[in-house]
Amino acid sequence: MSKLPHTKLHAKYYADKMAQVHSVIEQNELVGEKTYRLRIAAPAIASTVVPGQFVMIRIAGTDAPLIGRALAVYNVTADSAGDPTYIDLVYLRKGVMTEALATSPLGTAVTVWGPLGNGFSTVGCDRLIMAVGGIGQTPMLMLGREAMGSQSFGSPARENGWSNHVELIYGARTKALLAGVDDFRGxxxxxxxxxxxxxEGVRQLVPDALAARLAELPQDEKIRVVTCGPEIMMEKVAEVCAAANIDCDVSMETPMACGIGVCFSCVAKIRQEGPEPWDYKRTCVEGPIFSANDVCW
Structure with missing residues (x-):
């Protein structure tokens, strides 16, 4: 099986490349059961973020909660002049921080720092399949648009149009929890x-739906799979891809406290070359994107 380029830790992933932005909540819309899409003006982040990167956000002027929350950047939109200005963050209301965000009125001051993490690569393919579950759809809208060539991201802008076809396989416990489906279809x-x-859809787990889909596709097609969601789901997706000899990237959702590589609370066991078969890697600076082959599930 061919292997995606192994990404070693590089200074470009460290937090010295981030911007800290003081802004306000422009939109905070319910898009699914307990799921919200939040929009803030953050041009310094919107102009540089690439698919798969994330930001840390906290409500300004309060120490409850004290630390920020890591959220993948869901979308970037431009202002009236066409300049990347706004970032959208999609989150599930289930903890202290997300409860505070969900109940904050428009105009609430927030502090955001990012973009953080390595983001997805632009390795070309005939078909990109995004296999996601739960809230794992959040980094995929930007990636799919970049792959299809309908939008560019980063500064300087990264290559786009690197896939001929983009698919989303999206699973949740029930219909009400599916969020942003119209965005992906649009x-x-x-x-x-x-x-x-x-x-809604098929009564099937995402890894099983992926396996069925792969069995339908031409064997000479270059397929790339990316996945995000519950860890057990990503592990099973990785197994399906390994069995089919298909490259797979995972976006780890390890809980983070700082987002800048200081606290070591977000580590994951990642395989490595050398005398030790694996080491703990910080998903905030060496990830959150890893080759599925490198993850010690």
Missing amino acids: AKFQVTLCTDDGS
Whole structure:
């Protein structure tokens, strides 16, 4: 099986490349059950972020909660002059920080720092399949748009149009928890929905839906899979890809406290060359994107 380029830790992933932005909540819309899309003006981040990177956000002027929350950048939109200005963050309301965000009125002051992490690579393919579950759809809208060539990201702008076809396989426990589906369909992705209870799409787990889809596709097609969501789901997606001899990247959702590589709270066991078969890597600076082959599940 061919292997995606192994990304060693490089200074470009450190937090000295980030911007700290003081802004306010412009939008905070319910897009699914307990799921919100938040928009803030952050031009310094919007103009440089690439798919798969994240930001840390906290509500300004309060120490409850004290630390920020890591959220993947879901989308970038431009102002009236066409300049990248706004970032959208999608989050599930389930903890102290997200509860505070969900109940904050428009105009609430927030502090955001980023972009952080390595982001997805632009390795070309015939078909990009994004296999996601839970809230794992959040880094995929930008990636799919870049792959199809409909939007560019980064400064300088990264290569785009590196895939001929983009698919999303998206699973949740029930229909109400599927968030942003219209955004993905509007971006012209092929969308397959899975629910545990069969209330929407097929009653199937994401790894099983992926395996079925791969079995349908031409064997000479260059396929690349990316996945994000619950760790057990990503592990099973990785197993499906390994069995099919297909490259797979995972976006780790390890809980973070600082987001800048200082606290070592977000480590994951990653395989490495050398006398030790693996080491703990910080998902905030050496990730959150890793080759599935490198992860010690």
